[in-house]
Amino acid sequence: MSKGTLYNKVWDSHTVDKLPTGQTQLFIGLHLIHEVTSPQAFDMIAEKGLKVAYPERTFATVDHIVPTKSQARPFQDGEAEQMMDAIEKNVKKFGVSFFDFKSGHQGIVHIIGPEMGLTQPGMTIACGDSHTSTHGAFGTLAFGIGTTQVRDVLATQCLAMDALKVRRINVNGKLKPGVTAKDVTLYIIQKLGVKGGIGFAYEYGGEVFDAMTMEERMTVCNMAIEGGARIGYVNPDQTTFDYLKGKKYSPAADKWDKAVQYWKSIASDKNAEYDDVVNFTAADIEPIVTWGITPDQSVGINDKLPEVARFSADEVKTVELAYKHMELKPGQSIKGTPINVAFIGSCTNGRISDLREAAKVAKGRKVSPSVRAFVVPGSQPVKAQAELEGLDKIFTEAGFEWRAAGCSMCLAMNPDKLQGNEISASSSNRNFIGRQGSKTGRTMLMSPAMVAAAAIEGKIADVREVLK
Amino acid sequence: MSKINQIEGKAVPVEGNDIDTDRIIPARYLKEITFTNMGQYPFYDERFDAEGKPKGHPFDLPQFQGSHILFVNQNFGCGSSREHAPQALMRWGVRAIIGESFAEIFAGNCTMLGIPTATVNHGEMMKLQTLANENPQTRFLLDLDKKTLMKEGEEYLKFDIHESKRNALVNGTWDSTGLLLGNAPKTAQVAKNLPYVNGF
Numbered sequence: 001m002s003k004g005t006l007y008n009k010v011w012d013s014h015t016v017d018k019l020p021t022g023q024t025q026l027f028i029g030l031h032l033i034h035e036v037t038s039p040q041a042f043d044m045i046a047e048k049g050l051k052v053a054y055p056e057r058t059f060a061t062v063d064h065i066v067p068t069k070s071q072a073r074p075f076q077d078g079e080a081e082q083m084m085d086a087i088e089k090n091v092k093k094f095g096v097s098f099f100d101f102k103s104g105h106q107g108i109v110h111i112i113g114p115e116m117g118l119t120q121p122g123m124t125i126a127c128g129d130s131h132t133s134t135h136g137a138f139g140t141l142a143f144g145i146g147t148t149q150v151r152d153v154l155a156t157q158c159l160a161m162d163a164l165k166v167r168r169i170n171v172n173g174k175l176k177p178g179v180t181a182k183d184v185t186l187y188i189i190q191k192l193g194v195k196g197g198i199g200f201a202y203e204y205g206g207e208v209f210d211a212m213t214m215e216e217r218m219t220v221c222n223m224a225i226e227g228g229a230r231i232g233y234v235n236p237d238q239t240t241f242d243y244l245k246g247k248k249y250s251p252a253a254d255k256w257d258k259a260v261q262y263w264k265s266i267a268s269d270k271n272a273e274y275d276d277v278v279n280f281t282a283a284d285i286e287p288i289v290t291w292g293i294t295p296d297q298s299v300g301i302n303d304k305l306p307e308v309a310r311f312s313a314d315e316v317k318t319v320e321l322a323y324k325h326m327e328l329k330p331g332q333s334i335k336g337t338p339i340n341v342a343f344i345g346s347c348t349n350g351r352i353s354d355l356r357e358a359a360k361v362a363k364g365r366k367v368s369p370s371v372r373a374f375v376v377p378g379s380q381p382v383k384a385q386a387e388l389e390g391l392d393k394i395f396t397e398a399g400f401e402w403r404a405a406g407c408s409m410c411l412a413m414n415p416d417k418l419q420g421n422e423i424s425a426s427s428s429n430r431n432f433i434g435r436q437g438s439k440t441g442r443t444m445l446m447s448p449a450m451v452a453a454a455a456i457e458g459k460i461a462d463v464r465e466v467l468k
Numbered sequence: 469m470s471k472i473n474q475i476e477g478k479a480v481p482v483e484g485n486d487i488d489t490d491r492i493i494p495a496r497y498l499k500e501i502t503f504t505n506m507g508q509y510p511f512y513d514e515r516f517d518a519e520g521k522p523k524g525h526p527f528d529l530p531q532f533q534g535s536h537i538l539f540v541n542q543n544f545g546c547g548s549s550r551e552h553a554p555q556a557l558m559r560w561g562v563r564a565i566i567g568e569s570f571a572e573i574f575a576g577n578c579t580m581l582g583i584p585t586a587t588v589n590h591g592e593m594m595k596l597q598t599l600a601n602e603n604p605q606t607r608f609l610l611d612l613d614k615k616t617l618m619k620e621g622e623e624y625l626k627f628d629i630h631e632s633k634r635n636a637l638v639n640g641t642w643d644s645t646g647l648l649l650g651n652a653p654k655t656a657q658v659a660k661n662l663p664y665v666n667g668f
Contacts, residue, residue: 016658017651021641022632025651027658029665037550039501048645053652054659065499079499086501120664130549130573146551146577147503148643156648158655162632164572194486195543198569228543230572255668262663294486294546314542314590318485411548413495432490432547439494439513 002166004272006235007201010141013266014124016158023160029123030135031058031153032109033096035065036413037128039086041150042094054157055095059118060087062100063108064413068376068403071101080414094154107379107405110134110347114218115381117247121236121263126153131347131429133224136233137217138240139267141201143230164231165199165275170206173282178464180357181216182349182427182447184208185223186288186298191280194296197229200276203268204234208282214243215353222348223429226295235267289334289460290431290445292322297431298445301462305330325433326442327421335460337444341424342373342455343436344400344448346410349427350378352385354448358427359391361452361463367399368458374401374416376408400455412437425454471640472582475564475610477536480526481597482511487540488547489574493556495548506552507559527560531604539596540567545574554578564610566617566627568593579633582642584612586627612638 002008016025033041038060045051052058065080075081091098099105105112110131113119119135125142126132128150135142145159152159169188202224209217217234224232234240241260244250251259286300297319299305307330311319323329328337344350344358355377367373375395377383383405386392392402409416410428417437418424424436424443431443444460453463497509515525522528538557544567545553554577557565565578566586575585588596599606599619609618610627612634617624636642648655659665 013662014658016654019632019641019644019647021635021639021647023636023644025648025655027655027662029662036498040503040551043502050645050649053655057665077499083499083501123664128549128551130547132549144549144573146549146554146573146580148551148577148580152645152648155645156652156655157659158648158651160636160644160648162630194546195569198543198572225547225573228546228571251664251668258668259663262668294488314485317483321484411490411495413498430488430490430547432488434494434513435490437495 002273002275004269005166005203005274006139006233006266006268007141007164007166007203009266010122010124011163019160021160023162025158026124026161028126028153028157028159029057030118030125032113032125032127033058033060033150034109034129035062035083035087037147038090038150039083040147041154042090044151045155050155052094052096052154057157058096058154060091060096060098061106061109061112062087064407064411066406067415068406068408069415071404104380107382108347108350108407110222111350111378111382114138114214115379117244117250120244121240122266126159130225131222133230133232134218134222134347136221136224136231137214139233139236139263141231141233144225164201166203167200167276167278168203168205168274169278169280171208171280171282172206173208175208175282175285178287179285180447180449181212181219183285183288185220186290186295186445187285188280189223189227189296190288190298192227192278194226194294195228197224197227200229201231201233202227202229204232209234210237213353214239215351218351219348223295226429236263287447287450287463289450291326291328291334292319293325293431293433294318295429295431295445297322299334301335303334305332305334307331335462337460338423339371339425339444339454339459340422341418342371342451343409343424343426343428344451345376345378345408346428347378348429349448350376350382352382354427355382355386355391358448358452359394361449361456361466362398362400363394365398365456367455370458371455373399373455374403376403377405379405409436411435425451425460427451472584472637472642473612475536475584476607477563478532478534478604478606479537479539479596479600479608480532480535481539481600482526483541483597485542486546487544489545489550489553490547492545492553493550498550498552503552503555506556510556510560534561536561536563537608537610538562538565539593539600540565541593542568544570546571549573551577554581554583558583566596579636579642580644582637584610584629584637585633586610586629588625588627592625
């Protein structure tokens with residue numbers, strides 16, 4: 001049993017009661033909702049004649065189904081329009097704040113929470129979306145829930161939960177040039193596996209995380225769930241406080257010192273006890289690309305794809321399915337694999353720093369004629385900032401399409417989809433079969449800079465060589 | 469709310485590790501604003517070809533029709549938190565799932581719907597899936613009180629299930645809203661003590 005960790009402290013301070021089932025009734029400090037997993041939950045509370053218990057603690061936006069080419073209403077897709085209509089009616093009826101297109105703050109739910117300072121250290125945060133782990137970057141317990149649990153949060157601001165074990169993951173040393181937060185998170189998943197985190201919350205620590213910006217920490221925590229860990233977090237520090245200062249919902253100046261004092265108090269103690277500790281060395285990490293159908297099926301950019309015999313007997317079936325689906329062969333180099341689509345965006349890598357890194361690669365270069373490439377900012381403010389910096393021009397001059405904010409081709413619930421067996425180089429988080437909208441479509445995950453490099457070369461490339 | 473102590477029925481095996489919720493229900497079906505039709509969609513893209521013809525997935529084989537128990541392998545339900553996945557399985561007819569391991573969010577969603585997620589080891593699951601494949605008419609009974617799987621009326625093996633999930637099912641408190649609402653005054657007290665709620 002862990003002791004003295006941030007996980008333990010936040011869990012304890014939010015515990016309402018021990019339920020007769022043995023579960024803990026946990027208070028949820030921040031509830032984020034979006035159009036896809038909320039309509040049924042609102043219907044459920046309406047049916048029971050309940051209201052939203054703490055409407056001021058729930059915030060809504062639209063991201064999954066919104067088109068990124070034209071956001072004019074009504075949407076061309078009737079189902080998407082109906083879904084928009086449902087969330088608009090529900091937020092009005094139940095008195096929930098809504099960041100819609102007109103607000104100037106619409107965007108991917110995991111991007112706008114931090115952006116506005118809604119996400120603060122020491123909170124419990126729930127959202128009907130598995131990538132809620134992103135908010136752990138601020139030292140929160142943030143996790144995805146299903147729709148019936150969304151109903152519980154709306155009706156009671158609480159959830160019935162079981163405590164997780166805590167695994168500390170240290171990455172020490174210094175990352176090599178060209179190695180990004182995305183590579184760090186893909187590396188951890190490659191080493192611990194997609195099931196390695198089941199039953200655990202991941203606490204990320206060590207020199208590499210200490211040195212990361214908040215946006216980089218968000219990229220890492222975002223993919224904790226891809227390693228099976230429902231929660232991933234980094235202890236809050238000066239980087240966290242500096243990021244939060246002056247944000248729309250951050251504590252006001254006269255409360256700031258007290259807030260910081262509190263945030264410091266919830267960080268893991270120096271002598272905290274963990275259920276497990278894992279250590280990695282920064283210098284071992286290369287730019288990483290996935291080759292398969294689970295996020296742990298990945299290699300370094302200069303590696304060859306693994307032989308099937310390297311896997312344990314019960315993994316062979318998945319590995320063979322991966323090779324068949326991806327139309328790749330063991331022993332071949334990942335570098336040089338031709339791509340058809342390049343997608344930069346998502347809650348993993350749709351923030352301003354991601355776009356800046358990709359723009360460095362795109363600047364003065366041209367997208368290969370065989371590639372359809374597009375950049376989707378994670379939120380309206382990210383889009384505005386990028387345009388202020390001229391990144392949109394760099395991208396469009398290079399041949400990338402410049403789109404409006406949304407989840408886009410990360411999950412293809414909108415018009416952005418792969419066609420047939422196209423291969424995409426994608427800065428998103430899941431390479432599952434069918435994930436990007438075509439059941440024969442193929443996804444290779446990598447950092448946004450690596451996606452830009454692949455777009456330019458028309459094939460998987462080492463961004464460090466492209467930039468030379 | 470109903471107590472769930474036993475689930476009886478035939479079993480359908482779906483083999484493979486890391487079967488994610490995108491595979492259980494493709495995202496395009498999440499555009500519907502109710503769960504009503506979800507029973508038509510489980511494993512849709514693995515079951516049907518481009519013309520909509522069945523490809524021979526266990527969910528379409530005649531011998532598995534009417535099954536209530538699903539046999540799966542490791543990390544079943546990983547990925548997206550979409551409750552549409554267990555909703556689709558439940559509305560197809562699944563009442564209980566036995567697997568080697570389950571993704572956290574998926575298992576939680578199942579409990580909220582009254583679907584037990586029981587675990588057995590790899591060897592036991594191999595045996596169960598073989599049994600279901602070779603003798604699909606075999607009747608199983610999942611006994612949550614005894615944590616025992618019965619086969620044709622005889623004890624076959626012991627399974628594990630998270631104790632709080634088991635309690636919620638056998639005590640009929642798996643639909644948790646009532647329990648949580650009962651603590652509204654305590655909830656208000658906890659909220660009041662949180663610095664970020666009370667404005668520091």
